[in-house]
Amino acid sequence: MKSLVEFMKKNYKILIVVVLAAVGLWSFVDNKKKSDNDDAVLIEMLLFVLQNAHYKPADLNDSFSEKVYTEYLKNLDPNKRFFLQSEIDQWAVYKHDLDNQLIKRETTFFDVSHTLLQKKLDETQKIYREILAKPFDFSKDETLETDSDKLSFAKTHAELKNRWQKQLKASVLASIEDKQKIEKGEKEDKKAKNKNEKLVEKKSDQPKSYEELEKEARESTLKNLDDYFDIVKEFSRKEWFAVYLNTVLEQFDPHTNYLAPDDKKKFEESMSGSMEGIGAQLRKKNDYIEITEVIAGGPAWRQGELENGDIIIKVAQGDEEPVDIAGKRLDNVIKLIKGKKGTVVKLTTKKVDGSIKVITIVRDKFEIEETYAKSTIIKTANGKYGMIYLPKFYVDFETRNNKNAFTDVKKELEKLKAQGIEGVIIDLRNNGGGSLQTVVDMVGLFIEQGPIVQVAKPNGAKEVLRDRDRSVLWDGPLVVMINSHSASASEIFAAAIQDYNRGIVVGSKSSFGKGTVQNLYNLNDLVRFNNKDFGSIKFTTQKFYRINGGSTQLKGVESDIVFPDRFLYIKSGEKDMDNALPWDKIEKTSYTPFTYNFAPILESSRNRIKGNVNFKLMEENAKWLNERKDETVISLNYDKFMKKSKELEDKNKEFNQLKDYKNSLKFSSLPDEVEKFANDTVLKSKRDKWHENLVSDIYMEETVQVLEDLKQLMK
Known part of the structure; x- marks a missing residue:
C-alpha cells in the first residue's frame, strides 16, 4: 500500500529537529565504529532518527525485544521447515536481550542466527532433493496443515523431513492437477480449431500417463526449489542484516522501514x-x-x-x-x-x-502519466454526468510540468462542466494516497472554504489544514467511490466530503484505515563517510484526523452506501497489520456542514441493492469466501484432493455470471481527447479499454442512480 509520503523539502520542521539533534550524534559513535563497524553506525543512525522524530517512539524494553525476536524467527523460517525446536531453544537467551543489544549497537543475535541459517540451507537442500528423487504415493490418507501458526517447530530431524515430505507432496499434487487442466484445455482448443476438418489424432496428441505427469511435476518442483535456494544462498550478509533491521523498525509501526x-x-x-x-x-x-x-x-x-x-x-x-x-x-x-x-x-x-x-x-x-487523473462522460436516459478517476494524489516538484492531482482534477472538472454535465463522480477506488496538501486543495473545489483535515504532531500539537479559496468549481451533485484499498489521502478526501455533508460516499464497507503520515530521510545526511551509502529510512511522523475529531486510523471511512464485494466479510487493511498505531480521536474543529437530507436517497439505494440479483450473488460469494478462509488443511490423497478441487471449481461456476455482467451506461471521452485519438492510437486504446471495464463494472449503474437521485434533491 502506498504511503502518504511528504518529502523532506516539505517537512523541514521535522527534519530540523533531526539535524539539530544530530550535532550530538558523533559523541556516541567512537572512532572504531566510524572506521570498522558499519552495522553499529547504521543502528545508531536508525535509532537516533526514530527516537528524535518518530510520531510515537517505541520503548526499547523486554517486551519490544520479544516482539523483534518472534517476528525475526518468522522472517527466517515462516513455515517452520528449517530449524528444530532444540535450535530455537538455544536462542531463548536472546528473547529479552535484543533491546540491550540494540542500545549497545551489538549484533550478536543476528550473527548467531545468520550463521546457523546458512548451515540449515545446505541441510534442507539435501532433504528435498532426496525426497524428490522418488515417486510419491498419493493413495495414503494424509493431510497437510498450511497455516504455520498452528504448527510448532519440529522436534527431530525425522519430523522435519516428514514435514518437507508432506509439503513437497502437496506441491507435486497441485502441479499434476495444473498439468492435467492444461492438457485438457489444449485438447479442447485443438478440437475447436479443427471442428470443420477431420481430426487426425497423432501419437503426440495422446494424453500423458499419470506416471509421466507425476515425474514431470517432481522435476519441475525440484528445479523451482533449486532456483530458489540458489538465489537465497546468494544473499549477502548486508541483505540479511537489512531484514533484521526492518524487523526492528516494523515494531514501531508497519509503515516505518529501512531502505538499503x-x-x-x-x-x-x-x-x-x-x-x-x-x-x-x-x-x-x-x-x-x-x-x-x-x-x-x-x-x-x-x-x-x-x-x-x-x-x-x-x-x-x-x-x-x-x-x-x-x-x-x-x-x-x-x-x-x-x-x-x-x-x-x-x-x-x-x-x-x-x-x-x-x-x-x-x-x-x-x-507513469497514465496513472494521472482522467475523466469520462456518462450518458443515461435521464441525463449526462461526469466521472473523474484519480489513482493517487500525486505531486511532482521536480519537473517543469509541476503536475499534481489538484490542478489535473480541476482541469478535468472544468472540461466536464463545459459539456453540460449534471453530476460528478470522483472514483478513488484503489487510490493509495499521496500528497497531503494536494488533497486539501482538491476538497476546496467542492466547498467554499474551511478546514479539511487535522494533523497531530509527536508533541501533541495540532494543526488544522484549511481550504482558504472561497471559489467553488462544482456545487452540484457529488458521489465519491471508495473501496478497501482506498487509503491515506483518499480517505481524507472522502471523510471531508462526508463530514461536510457535501456528497455521498459509496463503496466497500470501509476504506483501508491508514491515518498516518510518513517522511523519507536520507541517512547519509547524518554522517560523512566518503565512499559509503547507508540508504534511507521511511518513518511515521504525524497522524491525521477528520474535522469531526475522529481518526481514519484502523477504522477507515465507512461508506454511506455499502456495495457488497468479495472482501465484505474478510478482515483487511491497516487493522490487519501488526503494530499499527491505535485509533483515537481529538476535539472536532469548527466547520459548517451542508444541510442536505440524504436519508431518503440512502434508503432507496439500500433497497435497490437488496433486490439486485448481481449484488445478491456478490454477497453470496463474499460469504462463501469468508467460510473458506479458515480451511487450512488439505488432503494429500489424490482422489480426495481432486474431488475437493472439482467441488471448488463447480462452486466457482455459480459466480461466473458476475464476470459476464454488462451495464446499460454509455461512456465516452471528452472532445479534447477524441481529437488526439487520430494521432495517438495508444491513447485511444487505453480509453476504449477503460470504458469497456466501466461497462463491466457491477457498481457503476447504482452509483449513477444515486447521482441521479441527488440531482433531483438538489434542484
Whole structure:
C-alpha cells in the first residue's frame, strides 16, 4: 500500500529537529565504529532518527525485544521447515536481550542466527532433493496443515523431513492437477480449431500417463526449489542484516522501514517518468506475493486478467518452466516479473475465490502519466454526468510540468462542466494516497472554504489544514467511490466530503484505515563517510484526523452506501497489520456542514441493492469466501484432493455470471481527447479499454442512480 509520503523539502520542521539533534550524534559513535563497524553506525543512525522524530517512539524494553525476536524467527523460517525446536531453544537467551543489544549497537543475535541459517540451507537442500528423487504415493490418507501458526517447530530431524515430505507432496499434487487442466484445455482448443476438418489424432496428441505427469511435476518442483535456494544462498550478509533491521523498525509501526541502498535506488526509480515491466504494485503476503494495485494503462491493466488481491505463486519467462516463488523475497520476485519491453512473463495466480489461473502478459514500457487523473462522460436516459478517476494524489516538484492531482482534477472538472454535465463522480477506488496538501486543495473545489483535515504532531500539537479559496468549481451533485484499498489521502478526501455533508460516499464497507503520515530521510545526511551509502529510512511522523475529531486510523471511512464485494466479510487493511498505531480521536474543529437530507436517497439505494440479483450473488460469494478462509488443511490423497478441487471449481461456476455482467451506461471521452485519438492510437486504446471495464463494472449503474437521485434533491 502506498504511503502518504511528504518529502523532506516539505517537512523541514521535522527534519530540523533531526539535524539539530544530530550535532550530538558523533559523541556516541567512537572512532572504531566510524572506521570498522558499519552495522553499529547504521543502528545508531536508525535509532537516533526514530527516537528524535518518530510520531510515537517505541520503548526499547523486554517486551519490544520479544516482539523483534518472534517476528525475526518468522522472517527466517515462516513455515517452520528449517530449524528444530532444540535450535530455537538455544536462542531463548536472546528473547529479552535484543533491546540491550540494540542500545549497545551489538549484533550478536543476528550473527548467531545468520550463521546457523546458512548451515540449515545446505541441510534442507539435501532433504528435498532426496525426497524428490522418488515417486510419491498419493493413495495414503494424509493431510497437510498450511497455516504455520498452528504448527510448532519440529522436534527431530525425522519430523522435519516428514514435514518437507508432506509439503513437497502437496506441491507435486497441485502441479499434476495444473498439468492435467492444461492438457485438457489444449485438447479442447485443438478440437475447436479443427471442428470443420477431420481430426487426425497423432501419437503426440495422446494424453500423458499419470506416471509421466507425476515425474514431470517432481522435476519441475525440484528445479523451482533449486532456483530458489540458489538465489537465497546468494544473499549477502548486508541483505540479511537489512531484514533484521526492518524487523526492528516494523515494531514501531508497519509503515516505518529501512531502505538499503539498492532499495533506495528502486524507490527513486519508481518515482521516475516511466518503467518497463507489467505495471503492478506488489506486497509480500505470507509465503507468496499479493497484487495490491494493477496500474492503469500498464501491460497487466491492458491484458485485463490480473486483479487486486491475486496471489502470485509461480513466474515463468516465456515458454520456460515456471519458478515457484514460495518464500522468495519481494525484490527477487520483482526481478523475475520485471523485464524488457516485448518479452513475455507468465504468472500462475491464485484468485480470491481459490481458483488457479495462468496469466500471460507481454512486458512493455508504461508511462507513469497514465496513472494521472482522467475523466469520462456518462450518458443515461435521464441525463449526462461526469466521472473523474484519480489513482493517487500525486505531486511532482521536480519537473517543469509541476503536475499534481489538484490542478489535473480541476482541469478535468472544468472540461466536464463545459459539456453540460449534471453530476460528478470522483472514483478513488484503489487510490493509495499521496500528497497531503494536494488533497486539501482538491476538497476546496467542492466547498467554499474551511478546514479539511487535522494533523497531530509527536508533541501533541495540532494543526488544522484549511481550504482558504472561497471559489467553488462544482456545487452540484457529488458521489465519491471508495473501496478497501482506498487509503491515506483518499480517505481524507472522502471523510471531508462526508463530514461536510457535501456528497455521498459509496463503496466497500470501509476504506483501508491508514491515518498516518510518513517522511523519507536520507541517512547519509547524518554522517560523512566518503565512499559509503547507508540508504534511507521511511518513518511515521504525524497522524491525521477528520474535522469531526475522529481518526481514519484502523477504522477507515465507512461508506454511506455499502456495495457488497468479495472482501465484505474478510478482515483487511491497516487493522490487519501488526503494530499499527491505535485509533483515537481529538476535539472536532469548527466547520459548517451542508444541510442536505440524504436519508431518503440512502434508503432507496439500500433497497435497490437488496433486490439486485448481481449484488445478491456478490454477497453470496463474499460469504462463501469468508467460510473458506479458515480451511487450512488439505488432503494429500489424490482422489480426495481432486474431488475437493472439482467441488471448488463447480462452486466457482455459480459466480461466473458476475464476470459476464454488462451495464446499460454509455461512456465516452471528452472532445479534447477524441481529437488526439487520430494521432495517438495508444491513447485511444487505453480509453476504449477503460470504458469497456466501466461497462463491466457491477457498481457503476447504482452509483449513477444515486447521482441521479441527488440531482433531483438538489434542484
